[in-house]
Amino acid sequence: MEFTAAQIASFINGKIIGDENASINGVSPIENAEKGQLSFVSQEKFADYIFSSDASVIIVSEKFVKEGNYKSTLILVEDAYLSFQVLMNLYQQMREEKKSGIEQPSTISDSAILGENVYVGAHTYISEKVKIGKSTQIYPQVYIGKNVKIGENCTIYSGARVYDFCVIGDNCIIHSNTVIGSDGFGFQPTNDGYQKIPQLGNVVLENNVEIGSNCSIDRGTIGSTIIGEGTKIDNLIQIAHNVKIGKNNVIAAQAGIAGSTVIGDWNMIGGQTGIVGHIKIGNQVRIQAQSGVNANVNDGETLYGSPAISAGDYRRNYVHFRNLTEIVKRISELEKKSKEGTND
Known part of the structure; x- marks a missing residue:
């Protein structure tokens, strides 16, 4: 697809300096952008590229624009990074065609209820008494267990597994090979070995949650493992039974959270962080990568190390x-x- 500077500016309410008919057919980081490409500058360390870049069009935060001659057409906005995100979202919507209908072969229980414009890809299995909201996209080779509820406008990519009785809210995304609702790691030691404790709960994903690929989120032993609204979880993450995660958290790859831990809202948890079970982590906490958290954490703390202490210390x-x-x-x-x- 090809766009002009004038069209791009209209999407983000930008002011043009240069040729409003300059056209682009691709995007690139500012360091190696070429003619015909769009880029952006939102940080001072890249500001010099405004003069030297070969990009046909550059979206620039207004505070970095100075007097001078520019090779590229500039689009001035308050925040170039946010404006570029708006454009990328629009481009994604144009590029990704929403599907609907049921591809064959697939298996759908007669008792399952599918909303309008639902897409079910080939080789998908949907069990009895499943409810799926309108415009949800379920790609090929997905397994949906019995009594699962999935909201509207969700996307479940190929190879994902959603076990029995789990609940997924609206606008959720689950990437390939993730398992929602696997058994929690519950065993009772006996003289004869370890006796498995039945895991009878479920997993609840609230609205606008995104789960990366190859994650495992265990069902509660009784009750629910809960991922709060707006939380984003990276790839390769383990969340154990009865964990409760609040709203708008971000958790980076290879983190592990042990059972029954409660995490508040707006936290940032770095990659390869390990969190023990049965503790409470407050709100707006930052945990640096590879930290090991083994005690309760108050609101607003920044932690580092294993066992984790104040990052400054x-x-x-x-x-x-x-x-x-x-x-x-x-x-x-x-x-x-x-x-x-x-x-x-």
Whole structure:
């Protein structure tokens, strides 16, 4: 698809400097953009590219524009990054054609209820008493267990599995090979080994949740494992039984959250973070990558390390750790001098 600078500016309420008929047919990072491409500048460290880039059109935050001659056509906006996101969303909507109807072969129970304009891809299995809201897209080779409820405008990509009795809200996205509602890791030790504890609960995804690929979210032993509205979960993440995650959290890849932990709202959890079970994490907490959290966390804290402590304390302590060999050597020399002085 090809667009002119004037068309792009109309989508984001931008002001044009240069040729409003300049056309683009692709996008690129500003560092290597070429003629015919669109890029953007939203950070000061990239501001010099406004003068040197070969991009045909550049979306620029107004504060970075100075007097001078520009090779490219500029579109001035308040926040170039947000404006570029708006354009990318529009482009995605144009590029991705919504499907509807049922592809064959697929298996759908007679007791399942499908809303208007639902798409079911080939080789998908939908069990009894499933309810699926209108305009939801279920791609090929998906398994939907019995009594599952799925809201409107959801997208479930190929290979995902949703076990019995789970509930998915509106506008949710589940990427390939993720499992929603697998058994929690519940076993009782006995003289004969480990006795499996039945996992009778479910998983609830509230509205506007996105789950990356290859994640496992376990059902509650009793009750629900809950992922709150607007939360975004990266790839390769394990969430154990009866975990409750609040609204608008972001959790990066390879994090693991043990059972019955409660997490508040608007938290940022870095990649490879490990969180023990049965603790509470407040709101607006930042946990740096590879941290290990083993105690309750108050609102607004920033943690780092394993076991995780205040990020500021960790960084200060780490400076000493890097110099530990030299520090030990100096202490040893001081002790030696102190003993020599005592002997004298």
